[in-house]
Structure formats: structure tokens, C-alpha cells
Amino acid sequence: MPRPSTPLLSPDRIRSVALAIIDRDGLDGLSMRKLAAELGVQAASLYGHVKTKDALLNDVASAILASIDVSGFASGDWRAGLIQCARSYREALASHPNIVPFLAYGPAGREESLNRLDVMHGALVDAGWSRREATMIAAGVMYLVFGAALSSFSSGFSADPADYSGRYPHLDRAHLLPGVARELDRDSFELALAAFVRGL
Template sequence: MPRNPVLDASRIRAAALHIIDRDGLAGLSMRKLAAELGVRAASLYGHVATKDDLLHEVAGAILEEVDVGGFAGGDWRHGLVTCARSYRAALAAHPNIVPFLAYGPAHREASLRRLDVVHGALVAAGWTRREATMIAASLVYLVLGAALSSFSRGFSADRARYGDRYPNLDKAHLLPSVAAELDHDSFELALDAFVTGLGQRARG
């Protein structure tokens, strides 16, 4: 093994994401990242200027997984569904970075390239530029909301906590055991309602 490990952008991003996945956003520091890579912290600054810049690079790499190819055939509904599902999957793989992504796309090339495709496809399909912006924003709200928390896992498995005081929630204690399935199906329900509602508005 070389005494001074060779650094490149890809290796730095991968190590940073590993720390975020393991320790959370607050757990990432340039000092900890350097230790993870087996180098001095000063060595990192030749590749990335600040921690914030590094986070944008990590976020950009994750967002490369978002698929906007569904818009290519001219079906905006299919494009939105494909985009939303792949977006949620990309964030679900790295939930600790979701709060950082919630700040918006302004500094991330991957976000802006995908947003440009979505916006252009919606306008080409007949939506106004304002409507296209609102639809893209609504899609982000839907996906980030689904990625930020699990509705089902937020309940206690203690049956006694709900049964007497909240009679309409007498089965709520079962939700944590089916959280993955219910959260997936709830996201799909919201996505279907979103796209169907837009379709009705387009015909109105």
C-alpha cells in the first residue's frame, strides 16, 4: 500500500458518502474524511475547497441515479412517474443526506440538468412555463416528503398506547411491522393521485 494513498474525486465522494450513511450529516468532517482515506486533511483541499462543496458533489453523484429518460417519448405522465420512482429510490439508499438535498438544486449540475429536461418536456406537452415550474416543484415536495421520514415507523408497537384513547387507531401498533410495504404503497398512491389530478387539469 502506498504511503500516500492516491486521491481522486470519485474516491473522496465515496468515502464521504460512506461516513454520511454511517454517522449522519453532522458526522462528516474534513478531518474524519481524511482519516477514512488515510491522508492528512490538508491533502483534501487540493480536490475540494470546502465541506459544503463536497456535499454538493456527493449529492450530485446520488442524483445521477434519477431517471428522466421517461420524458423522451413525449408522455409527460410516464416521465413524471419514472422520475419520481427513481428519485425516491436514490434517496432511500442514502436517507441521511436528504436534509441537505432539501435546500434546493441551485448549486448542483446533476439537479439542474434533470430539471431542465423535466421543465422542457412539460412545456413541450402544453403546460405553461409557470405550470411546469409548479409541477416540478410539487414532484420534489412529494419525493422529499417520502424520503425524509417513514409514516409507518413513527408508530409504537405497543398496542395499549392507541386502543383506548384512539379507537380509530386500534390497529396502529401493527404499522411498524409492515412499514416498508405501507410506505411504498402510500408513495405510489400519492404519485398516482398527483399524476391523475394533473391529467384531469390538462383536459379541463
């Protein structure tokens, strides 16, 4: 059979290319016209697969959220479950930081997100937490994860020692932080997560 004159579209291919555009150009850089061009089709062809840009963003978000690991709750150890879930959530967001602001508005009816919250909530209630407390704990985990994903404390410092020397005696080594930002941000997240779980 002859090859089709236009590339075949599939949900996976549309999501993959959309996410690549977001990773490269940011949320505002994604448009249906640009997506169609990168897929090698006319924009009108996309609307047979995706109704709106928001629907597309929710599909992309759901694909990212599918990688979040809540299997740790199955052991009955809610602490281990929280830690494993939070780590995998941060890792998923760190891989695609440009979509984090879209995800930060909450589950928004996304099935992947609601399924994982349901597992977390159920495990916490089964462990003896009230429904209100379980909701607050889940929210606390989200605050930690999204706070870590939305900003880098360490890379916000200047690498020039003169910016701190003599003016801030306790920040005399702050200029070194940008060079170890990735490691320090990860360790800071782990410290906050451990303190949160211990506090509970």
C-alpha cells in the same frame, strides 16, 4: 515501482468515503479531518482535491442525483416521465437518507439536478403546460419525493397495542404499522404520486 507511501486520492474515492461516513454518522458526522483519517491521508492533502466541505457535499449530492432517471420523458408521455422520475428520485434518496436534508434546499446550482429539471420542464412545456405550470408541477413532484424521503409515517407508531386500545377506536390496529412500515410507506408514496398525476 515502489508503492506510494500514502494512498492515491481520486474524486470518486473521496466522494465514496464521504458518502459512507454520512450514511453511517449523519451530515454532522462528516468533517474533513475524519474523511482524511478514513482515507489514510493528512487533512491538508484533501484541500488539493476539494476546496470546502460544502463543495464536497455538492459533489456527493451530484453523484446521487446522477442516478435519477428522466429518460421516460423522451417518449413524449409526460405522465410516464413524471412517475418514472419520481420513483427513481425517491429510491436514490431512500438509499442515503442522511443526506436528504442537504438536498432538500433545492438544486443550488448543482448541474446534475439542473439538467434533470431542464428535461422535466422542457417535456412539460412541450406537452402544453405553461412555464409557470411546469415549474409548479416540478415543485409538486419534489414535495412528494422529499416528504417521503424525510419521514416515515408508518414507523412513527408505537408497536404496543395498549397505546391505542380503548382510547382511539379507529386506530385499534395502529400498533401493526411499524412492522410493515417499509411496504406501507412505499405504497403510500405510490398512492400520492398516482393521485397527483391523475389530478394534473
